[in-house]
Amino acid sequence: MNDNNNLSVSKQSISRRELQKLVQTQLKMLLEVNNLEGAKTVLVPVLPVDIADAIEGLPKAMQAIAFRLLSKDEAIEVYEHLEPKVQQLLIEDFKRQDVLDIMDKMSPDDRAKLFEELPAKVVRRLLAQLSHEERENTALLLGYKPNTAGRIMTPEYISLKEGWTVDRALERARRLAPTTETIYSLYVTDAVHRLSGYVSLRNLVIAKPEQTIGEIMDRNLVCVHTDTDREEAARLLQRYDFLAIPVVDAEKRLVGIITVDDAIDILHEETSKDIHIHGGVQSGGDRYFHSPFYSIIRRRALWLIVVFIISCLASVIIQAQEKVLEQAIILAVFIPLLMDTGGDVGSQSSTVVIRGLNTREIDSHKALWAIRREAIAGALLGLMLGVVAIVWSYFLQGDLLIALVVGLTLLVISVLSTIVGTALPFLFSFLGLDPALMSAPFITTIADVLGVLVYFYIAKLILNL
């Protein structure tokens, strides 16, 4: 046993990732020579999520074979961790009864997620064949709008009654433990199933067996509605350090819970989505490199065209100033420098404002405060960069007036960009749009158009053109 222990910890030291790679290679080799018993043995000490990874890495023809090596209980857990694409492939490959067995035993929330991806026809067929209870569960979840708490909750929780003793509650927890999503958070409901309190298993364990639930439960509840945004629900769970958060319907009846492991995944996906939008990539979730290539290209193209059109304004402005440019071609030399630096100052502002709005560090009430703060920052940074720019352009061109134009422009651009970079995300959030749409590249482009305008205006003024 001690050896086993040493082994399992020393496996750690070669790092989880290397271990996963190793399992995957071994599995593939054994399947290639059709050594099914060997493959089974390799998988014994591997955790379900790692098995799922290993299966995903196999050639398509081998995936179903590998999956069939698993025991029934393990198969369900592994299946829940597979990507929708692979899940779907396995469904098509399996005997009807095997598929049904797995579908019936999956967690309702994982099943709903899979059904979202499957063709409607397949979903109807599968739904019709589920057991009565599971069918109702799934239909319930699929009835809520995408991205709401209702859609991602699990209806498998433990509910208690106020009048029960602690002993009876513990008995119920023990009985439901094998089939319910969590036994650590238990919820108290009244006669018409309205949520009235919360008890943690920890408090149940500490309490005396003869105490009633009403005596020890926490009446000070935090819950969400079925139509609450899923990210909002996950953030509440994070804020209050909960292991689960209850979901109620319009009549305040308890209909499900969201557990912490799902909340982490939601926050992860939403953040990836925000980051991708911020970089100008419209993405559905967090699996960019697993998304189909052409759908990515389409989304990226759409966005680039919009930025391209805004950029065209800059050409129009310079075109209109062609005469000025003819008299001082040197001005063109500094266009990239001014645009890059101005855009960067502004994109810094939009980055922190968008992240602040998304994580609720700031809200729209603080818009004016934030704009002022960022504008002051922009002025200070612009002053510093302006001085450096004057030195640099004088060194490059030897013309003090031009140097002055460049430095002054940089100062004005910095202030303008920070204001635009701060104000636009707030404006979008105020209008109920996603502030992340006012992402860094948009801000950069807008700042560039403004910058070119300012540049030529200042040049005309100072150079008397």
Added chain:
Amino acid sequence: MNDNNNLSVSKQSISRRELQKLVQTQLKMLLEVNNLEGAKTVLVPVLPVDIADAIEGLPKAMQAIAFRLLSKDEAIEVYEHLEPKVQQLLIEDFKRQDVLDIMDKMSPDDRAKLFEELPAKVVRRLLAQLSHEERENTALLLGYKPNTAGRIMTPEYISLKEGWTVDRALERARRLAPTTETIYSLYVTDAVHRLSGYVSLRNLVIAKPEQTIGEIMDRNLVCVHTDTDREEAARLLQRYDFLAIPVVDAEKRLVGIITVDDAIDILHEETSKDIHIHGGVQSGGDRYFHSPFYSIIRRRALWLIVVFIISCLASVIIQAQEKVLEQAIILAVFIPLLMDTGGDVGSQSSTVVIRGLNTREIDSHKALWAIRREAIAGALLGLMLGVVAIVWSYFLQGDLLIALVVGLTLLVISVLSTIVGTALPFLFSFLGLDPALMSAPFITTIADVLGVLVYFYIAKLILNL
């Protein structure tokens, strides 16, 4: 009771945020008229993290008064949720004995976090006055490097022995429940305290009282070392849907655990850090708007200067091509358009690669695959944008050759930028540097310099200058 219940759920419907605002306003009003009893009553149904928020929103002079309204147990919980700045202020304001009471009862991980922020002199004084056990705990955590699993773990966990019966283990869980961080994950250690297995409270509850821990425990362990990066530890916990992950030292002895609530906060902070770096803002964590103004300015300035210096290369290039420019001033008109669009295509690539590397969706083994994939995307997008650009520039200038130069440049820039935007984050990751440093603005700037070079080269070629 039912009224209370209805109230607490209907409070939900006015949204948590509005409720928090309400509490804060009421608290301030009551403290202003010195109605301490009223203020106490307002806080009774409020959760600790919301009380902490309300106190942070009060004027400094009132914070200590509000804090003193809390019962001792509540005070500790609220204190753990306060920002370090406010925590520090309260320490200075309190009687020595009150401070010690709170310090002694705080969770070791929260205390270590506070001590990081306090002046060394204060920490020494406080450490000396802690109880022996708590002093050891804190010194232990502070001994590990920042951002490691050791620094953020809690040494308060429940350990079991293999030979124990389930009954004895449950008894221990019950006894330690009031003081330990979690009772839901329990760890089995051998005679020299090496980690040998894991049992969930759920499995304990299901098992027969007379079974031994050795029979029901899971020997297939996932654990991290004290020097594992804290983000890595949190991601493992997320991957395996754990409620806690054990931390072992070099001798494989169990020294602490990281719980899921701390893991969520770590992932949140690390993501904010990544997003900020990505936008060109070097930030320590996720509280940008709560950080001191001038330290932010300093960090932003440093970064801008680096980008500025890279941008200067673009001026040098254009300066060198002044003769070409003199002959075809029209070329200057399209500089911003080419730079914006090229930079954006590249920053899309760097965004998805950096996120993919950070979340482990891709790793350095796939670098060549990713570069090829992005280059093809760049070629397709560049082709599309190039055609649009030819139409637009011909419409604006009426010169087909110039239009051809612009379109061709856009195509070449797109391919170059996607390659640079994909390759540089991989290179940084390969060199052990944070790939997020190769953020969108950096990529944009590098793409711009390359773009200007390509532009004039193609212009000379096509226009025969």
